[in-house]
Amino acid sequence: MEDITDSTTIVQTDPAAMLAARMEAGLVGHAVLVERLMIALLTGGHVLIEGAPGLAKTRSVRRLADGVEGSFARIQCTPDLMPSDVTGTQIYRQDSGAMEFLPGPVFHNLVLVDEINRAPPKVQSALLEAMGEGQVTAGGRTRPLPDPFMVIATQNPLEQEGTFPLPEAQLDRFLMHVVLDLPDEAAEMEILDLVETELRTHAGREAPTLDHATLAAMQEDVLQVHLSPALKHYMVALVMATRGASDAIDLTDRIRHAVSPRGTLALASSARARAWLHGRDYAVPEDIAALAPDVLCHRMAPTWRAQAEGHTSRTILAEILSAVPPL
Ligand SMILES: Nc1ncnc2c1ncn2[C@@H]1O[C@H](COP(=O)(O)OP(=O)(O)O)[C@@H](O)[C@H]1O
Numbered sequence: 001m002e003d004i005t006d007s008t009t010i011v012q013t014d015p016a017a018m019l020a021a022r023m024e025a026g027l028v029g030h031a032v033l034v035e036r037l038m039i040a041l042l043t044g045g046h047v048l049i050e051g052a053p054g055l056a057k058t059r060s061v062r063r064l065a066d067g068v069e070g071s072f073a074r075i076q077c078t079p080d081l082m083p084s085d086v087t088g089t090q091i092y093r094q095d096s097g098a099m100e101f102l103p104g105p106v107f108h109n110l111v112l113v114d115e116i117n118r119a120p121p122k123v124q125s126a127l128l129e130a131m132g133e134g135q136v137t138a139g140g141r142t143r144p145l146p147d148p149f150m151v152i153a154t155q156n157p158l159e160q161e162g163t164f165p166l167p168e169a170q171l172d173r174f175l176m177h178v179v180l181d182l183p184d185e186a187a188e189m190e191i192l193d194l195v196e197t198e199l200r201t202h203a204g205r206e207a208p209t210l211d212h213a214t215l216a217a218m219q220e221d222v223l224q225v226h227l228s229p230a231l232k233h234y235m236v237a238l239v240m241a242t243r244g245a246s247d248a249i250d251l252t253d254r255i256r257h258a259v260s261p262r263g264t265l266a267l268a269s270s271a272r273a274r275a276w277l278h279g280r281d282y283a284v285p286e287d288i289a290a291l292a293p294d295v296l297c298h299r300m301a302p303t304w305r306a307q308a309e310g311h312t313s314r315t316i317l318a319e320i321l322s323a324v325p326p327l
C-alpha cells in the first residue's frame with residue numbers, strides 16, 4: 001500500500017502556488033483547508049467547511065477572495081432568510097413604469113454562505129440549485145450565474161441546536177466537506193503572534209494574484225491530468241464499497257445512503273487537481289486516498305444502528321480505505 005499520509009505541500013509553480021502561499025501565510029495550521037480550496041477553485045467545485053465558531057472559516061474565504069480577481073459576497077444565514085434574499089427580487093421602477101430584476105448576492109464570483117444550516121430548507125434548496133445548475137430562475141426568467149462561480153458554505157458542528165441539517169441529496173452538490181479541528185497549543189501561540197503583527201503593521205489587502213484568464217488556463221491544464229485505468233478502478237472500488245457491493249468489505253447493514261456517481265466524478269476531478277498542484281500530470285493512489293474522506297463522506301450516511309454503535313461516515317470510510325487495495 002502506498003503512503004497515504006496527507007502531504008499537502010503544494011509545489012506547482014506560480015500563480016497557483018503564489019495564491020496558496022498567500023492564503024497559508026495568514027492561516028495557521030490550515031494547509032489542508034488551503035489545498036482543498038485550491039482544488040475546488042481549479043475544478044469549479046463548491047466547498048462546505050464545518051467547524052466551531054472562531055476557527056478562521058470566514059478568514060480563509062476572505063483570503064481566497066482577496067487573491068482571485070472578481071466579485072465577492074457574503075450571506076449570513078438566519079432562520080428568517082427568504083429565497084429571494086439570496087437569488088434576487090423583481091422591483092417596480094417608478095420612473096420607467098417597468099419591473100426590474102435586482103440580482104441577489106448569489107450573483108457574484110465567490111459567495112460565502114455563513115452558517116448554511118441556520119437557513120430554512122427553501123433557502124438551502126434555492127442556493128443548492130444555483131450551485132448545481134450554474135443558473136437561477138427568478139422573476140419568471142432563468143439567469144446565468146457569473147463565471148467563475150464558487151460557493152463556500154460554512155456550518156457549525158451539527159450537534160449545535162437550532163439548525164436545519166442539509167439533506168444528503170443537497171450535500172452531494174458540494175465537491176468537498178472539510179472538517180476543522182481546534183488548534184493545538186503551538187498553533188494557538190502562533191495565531192496570537194500572527195494577528196498581533198497584522199494589527200500592528202495595519203496589514204491591508206494586497207492586489208489579486210489570479211486573473212480569470214489564468215484561472216481558466218489552469219483549469220484546462222488540470223483536465224489534461226491522466227487517470228490510469230487502474231486508478232479509475234480503485235476509485236470505483238471505493239464507491240462500490242459504500243453501496244455494499246465489494247468483495248473486500250461488507251457494509252450492507254451499516255450504510256443507509258451510498259455514494260452516487262456524482263461522488264465518483266468529484267473524486268476523479270479533485271484527484272486531477274491535487275496531482276496538478278503537486279506538479280504531476282498524472283494522479284496516483286495517494287491523491288485518491290488523501291481526498292476520499294473529504295470528497296465522499298458527506299455523500300454517504302451510516303444506518304441509525306451503525307451510528308448508535310459509534311460509526312460515522314468517516315470511520316467507515318477509513319475502514320474502506322484500509323480494506324480496498326489501491327491498485
Ligand atoms: N488558524 C488560524 N489562523 C489565523 N487566524 C486565526 C486562526 N484561527 C482563528 N483565527 C483568528 O480568529 C478570529 C476568528 O476567525 P473567523 O474567520 O472570524 O472565524 P469563523 O468564521 O470560523 O468563526 C480571526 O480574527 C482570526 O484571525
Ligand SMILES: [Mg+2]
Pocket residue numbers: 054057058059114
Ligand atoms: Mg465566520
